Amino acid sequence: MTEDVTDESTGRIARVRDLLEGQNTLGNSTKFWYGFLVVVGVVFVYPLFTNPYILKVNTNYFIWILLALSLAVVWGYTGIFNFGQTAFFGVGGYTFGIVGITLIDVTGGTNVAIVAAVVVAAIASALLGYFMFYGEISGLYVAILTLAVALTGNLILTRTTNTTIGAAELGGNNGITGIPSLTLGAGPMSFKLGITVQYYLVAALLVATYLGLRILLNSYYGYVLLAIREDEDRTRMFGYDVRNLKLISFSLTASLAGFAGALYAAWGNFIDPSIMGLTLASLPIIWVTVGGRDTLIGPIVAAYALQSMSTKLSTVGSGYTNIFLGAVFVLVVLFFPDGLIPAIVNWWEDRKQGAAESDSRRSAEVDA
Amino acid sequence: MTSREQPTSETDERLILETDGLTKRFGGLTAVDDVDFELPEGELRCLIGPNGAGKSTFLKLVTGAHSPTSGTVRFDGEDITGLEPHDRVRRGMSLKFQQISTYQALTVEQNLRVPTQRIRSGQEATDRVEELLDIIGLSDRRTERAGSLAHGDQQWLEIAMAMATDPKLLLLDEPTAGMTVEETQETGELIQDLVDEGVTILVVEHDINLVRQIADRVTVLHQGRIFTEGTVEEITADEDVKRIYLGKAAEGSA
Numbered sequence: 223m224t225e226d227v228t229d230e231s232t233g234r235i236a237r238v239r240d241l242l243e244g245q246n247t248l249g250n251s252t253k254f255w256y257g258f259l260v261v262v263g264v265v266f267v268y269p270l271f272t273n274p275y276i277l278k279v280n281t282n283y284f285i286w287i288l289l290a291l292s293l294a295v296v297w298g299y300t301g302i303f304n305f306g307q308t309a310f311f312g313v314g315g316y317t318f319g320i321v322g323i324t325l326i327d328v329t330g331g332t333n334v335a336i337v338a339a340v341v342v343a344a345i346a347s348a349l350l351g352y353f354m355f356y357g358e359i360s361g362l363y364v365a366i367l368t369l370a371v372a373l374t375g376n377l378i379l380t381r382t383t384n385t386t387i388g389a390a391e392l393g394g395n396n397g398i399t400g401i402p403s404l405t406l407g408a409g410p411m412s413f414k415l416g417i418t419v420q421y422y423l424v425a426a427l428l429v430a431t432y433l434g435l436r437i438l439l440n441s442y443y444g445y446v447l448l449a450i451r452e453d454e455d456r457t458r459m460f461g462y463d464v465r466n467l468k469l470i471s472f473s474l475t476a477s478l479a480g481f482a483g484a485l486y487a488a489w490g491n492f493i494d495p496s497i498m499g500l501t502l503a504s505l506p507i508i509w510v511t512v513g514g515r516d517t518l519i520g521p522i523v524a525a526y527a528l529q530s531m532s533t534k535l536s537t538v539g540s541g542y543t544n545i546f547l548g549a550v551f552v553l554v555v556l557f558f559p560d561g562l563i564p565a566i567v568n569w570w571e572d573r574k575q576g577a578a579e580s581d582s583r584r585s586a587e588v589d590a
Numbered sequence: 591m592t593s594r595e596q597p598t599s600e601t602d603e604r605l606i607l608e609t610d611g612l613t614k615r616f617g618g619l620t621a622v623d624d625v626d627f628e629l630p631e632g633e634l635r636c637l638i639g640p641n642g643a644g645k646s647t648f649l650k651l652v653t654g655a656h657s658p659t660s661g662t663v664r665f666d667g668e669d670i671t672g673l674e675p676h677d678r679v680r681r682g683m684s685l686k687f688q689q690i691s692t693y694q695a696l697t698v699e700q701n702l703r704v705p706t707q708r709i710r711s712g713q714e715a716t717d718r719v720e721e722l723l724d725i726i727g728l729s730d731r732r733t734e735r736a737g738s739l740a741h742g743d744q745q746w747l748e749i750a751m752a753m754a755t756d757p758k759l760l761l762l763d764e765p766t767a768g769m770t771v772e773e774t775q776e777t778g779e780l781i782q783d784l785v786d787e788g789v790t791i792l793v794v795e796h797d798i799n800l801v802r803q804i805a806d807r808v809t810v811l812h813q814g815r816i817f818t819e820g821t822v823e824e825i826t827a828d829e830d831v832k833r834i835y836l837g838k839a840a841e842g843s844a
Contacts, residue, residue, distance in 0.1 A: 245700055245733075442707050449704040452693035459653065459687070460705040460755060461679035 242433060244440030246299075246448060248517050248567060265425050269418050277421045281489055283529050284424045286509070288431060288482035290525035291518060293506045295435060296475040298515030299444070301451030302468060303361070306368030308503045309375050310476035313346050314339040314483030315493040316379070319398040322488070324388030331405040331412030336484050343480020344473055351472040355465045360454070372498045379495035397494025404488045424485060431478070435518055447471055448516075501544070508547055512554045514561025523563060604631045605664070606759050606790045607652065612661035614647055621647040623814035624661070629759075629792060634785045636801045637794045638825075639811035640834060645794045646688070648811065649763055652792075653685050654678050666758060684757035688764045688794075690744050692751070694737030698728050701736050701747060705754035722750045725780075742773040749780065753789075760784065762793045766800050778803040802826070810834075 243250040249258070269277055293307045322335035350371060354364055383394030390398055404420055405412040415423060438444060449457040450464055450471075458464045487493040496502060506525075513524030528547060535542040558565040607629040614622040622644045629635055639645050650656040652663055654675035662671045670678050679685075693701050702719045710718050723729040726746040731739070736747060745765060752760060765781070766774040774797060781804050785791055795801055801808060801822060808825040810817040812834050818825065825831055 245697060442711070445700065445704050445707055448696060448700065449693060452695060453691055455655075456687065456691040456693070457704070458676050459679055459685045460751075461676050461708050463674075463676050 242436045242440065244444070246439045246444045247436050248519050248563070262429055265429075266422070269421060274417045278417050278489075279530075279533065281417075281421045281424050282486070283526050284421075284428045285482050285486045285489060286505075286529050287428055287522050287525045288485070289479055289506050290509045290513070290521035291431060291435060292475040292478040292482065293510045294513075294515055294518055294521040295439070295447070295478075296471055297507075298510060298517070298521075299439060299451060300447040300468065300471040302472055303365040304368045304472065304475070305365040305503060305507065306370070306372035307476065307479050307506050309368065309372035309498055310343045310347050310479040311483035311486070312372070312375060312379075312493070312495075312498040314343045314480030315487035315497060316392075316398070316483075317342040317480070318484035318487045319401040319493050320387045320390040320392075322402045323390040323398070323400060326402045327389075329408075329412070330410055331408060332402055332488060333405070333408060333412075335402075336404075336481070339484035339487075340477050340481050343483070344477040347473040347476030347480075348469065351469045351476075355468045355472070369500075369503060372503050373500065376495050376498035376500075379498065393494075395495060397492060398487075399492050401487045401491045401493065403491060404485070420489065424489075427485075432518060432522065439518070443467075505547075508551045510561075512550055512562060514563040514565075517561070517563055520561050520563035524561075604667075605629065606631045606666055607792070608664040609652070610662045610664070612648070612651055612663065613659045614644075614651055614656055615659045620814050622651060622658075625811075625814070625816055627809065627816065629790060631758075631790050632785070632788060634781070634791045634804055634806045635793070636805040636808045636822075637792060637811060638796070638798075638801060638808060639817070642813075643811040644814040645811055646763070647814075649685075649761060649794055652761065653683070679755065679757075682756075682758035683761065684752045684755050684759070685761045686748050686752040686763060686765060688767065690741070690748065692736040692739075692744050692747050694735065696736060697733050698723070698736055698739070698747060699732040701751060702754060705751045709755055718754065722754055726750045741768050742770065745769060745773075745777070746780070749777070753784065758790060760789050760791045762791060762795075764795060765793065766795070766797055774800055775803070798826070 239255075249255075268280070289307065289311055293304065296302050296304050296307070318332070318335045318339040321338040322332050325334055326332065350368070353359075354367060359367065379392065380395050382392035383396075385392045385394075392398060402414075404415045404423065406415060406419075406423075407413055439447070446457070446462055446467055449460070449462070450467060454464050483493075483497070486497075509525040509528055510521045512528065513520030513522070515521070528550065532543040532547065535546055554562060605628050607627070609625055609627040612622055612625040612627070613620065625644075625648065627648075637645055637648070647656065651658050654670075654673060654677075658671065662669055664670065665678065665681060665683060668681070670681065673681075693704065696704075699719060702722050703715070706718050706722070707715050720729070723732055726743075726749075728739075728743065728747065731743075736744060739747065745768075749762070749765060752762075762781070766777050769777060778800050781791060781793070793801075793804070805822050807819065808822055809819045810825060810831055817834065818828060818831060820828070
């Protein structure tokens with residue numbers, strides 16, 4: 223009886239692992255999943271040992287990680303160099319702010335605002351993506367165009383002093399203030415989330431996103447995205463509609479960025495045009511490059527590490543953060559062009575292989 | 591005309607590929623000029639001709655990479671002239687590019703998985719990938735990056751990738767370019783195995799030895815037009831063909 227149950231549950235675990243694992247993502251060993259559970263465990267018991275300020279800061283890092291993951295999929299896996307992912311992050315944030323402020327007194331919650339943020343980011347990115355990919359624009363031109371879109375958005379938003387949409391004052395350079403925090407529940411049953419619950423919610427969303435992307439990348443679509451990155455013509459001649467698939471990847475990841483932007487606006491109760499500026503546009507590129515752009519784990523680690531170091535450096539003095547990030551970026555590109563995590567994995571595998579070889583050599587010597 | 595053509599003549603001959611008045615002009619240059627080409631099902635045809643004869647352009651008109659100035663392309667009985675390349679492929683055509691086009695940064699297995707999964711899923715796809723790995727003898731190198739394979743192995747990998755979509759018509763653009771004599775011989779045998787499995791194959795080739803080894807019939811293109819068509823023996827014996835094609839090649843190598 224008990225054996226049956228364990229058989230069934232191991233069968234289920236094997237099936238789930240089958241979905242999550244594959245050669246398109248790192249971390250397919252049982253050891254990796256134990257490590258994963260430990261990290262998730264630490265994240266979830268962390269609030270018991272720390273203060274609300276630290277939790278608040280960490281929530282922000284988790285939101286950045288969502289942004290980093292969205293770029294890793296579109297750039298690292300699909301090969302679309304979207305330099306303006308923050309444009310959609312900003313679109314999500316602004317939409318959440320506008321809809322949230324306007325509707326909070328009517329609906330009592332932010333559910334509609336969250337959905338609106340994702341939908342608007344999806345539509346905006348689908349429009350831009352349609353013109354780019356069906357207009358056969360590719361390579362560096364995509365980077366230039368997407369960055370131009372972000373910077374244009376930034377310019378427009380700085381000129382919105384005294385402009386109101388709904389009940390929200392856009393506020394030009396000063397941005398939108400008084401954006402509602404996230405709520406759970408619906409209608410009159412909505413309740414505002416405190417710092418700790420918000421931390422848990424964003425952490426859970428992050429874990430779900432990571433696992434969801436792993437399933438996606440190890441499925442049919444993952445292979446197609448990699449194939450498009452490697453050779454569009456070849457992939458088209460296997461019968462794939464490359465333009466359409468690029469459009470899907472572009473707007474799906476932009477929607478994820480828009481979702482992260484909405485979380486960001488709710489997290490700080492505030493958003494301003496600098497979110498679409500040049501500095502912020504380059505941050506995700508740095509995280510993803512440093513961590514390893516064709517991995518998920520790399521951008522996660524790099525976004526967290528670089529952002530927490532940046533926070534520490536910014537207490538030392540202004541300007542150090544950018545110098546530090548710039549230096550790390552240049553060094554990694556020069557010495558580990560595939561990123562740090564792939565470099566560490568390769569080194570580890572070489573060492574293991576080397577150890578195995580010297581072991582067998584030693585045993586061969588003993589035999590002799 | 592020839593004894594070889596007799597059994598499958600006239601009405602019961604099913605054409606897999608047929609072009610009618612196919613023409614492509616680039617500005618003042620007519621690269622493909624009013625070509626009426628017919629390829630019956632199950633045949634292995636070689637398309638030869640000197641450089642600039644329009645072989646590549648013809649192939650691109652068939653795959654949809656170029657759209658014709660005039661004329662039509664029919665595939666398996668249907669007019670596909672207006673279709674996008676990926677839609678043509680989905681109807682059962684497959685192409686091996688002239689230059690190496692394996693996915694360099696992906697593993698051998700990933701390379702095979704991409705075309706296979708378009709028509710197969712789950713265990714069926716995995717089995718098919720195994721089968722293809724076995725055919726090209728790369729089973730124990732499946733986790734290596736395609737870019738690290740030898741030139742000949744990459745060409746084979748690519749032929750296997752082109753076969754993974756179960757095409758009715760396989761277009762091979764210079765499949766033995768850069769191969770050694772033995773590799774060319776083996777590739778010829780592989781191509782013949784595919785024909786035995788019922789695939790129709792159109793090979794664009796420079797290597798006359800390979801053409802001798804594999805072809806049922808040969809079509810010679812010259813200055814964008816079909817110069818002549820016939821069996822390998824007829825073509826290699828044809829003085830005019832020697833003049834435009836073989837003569838040119840000899841000149842080039844001299």
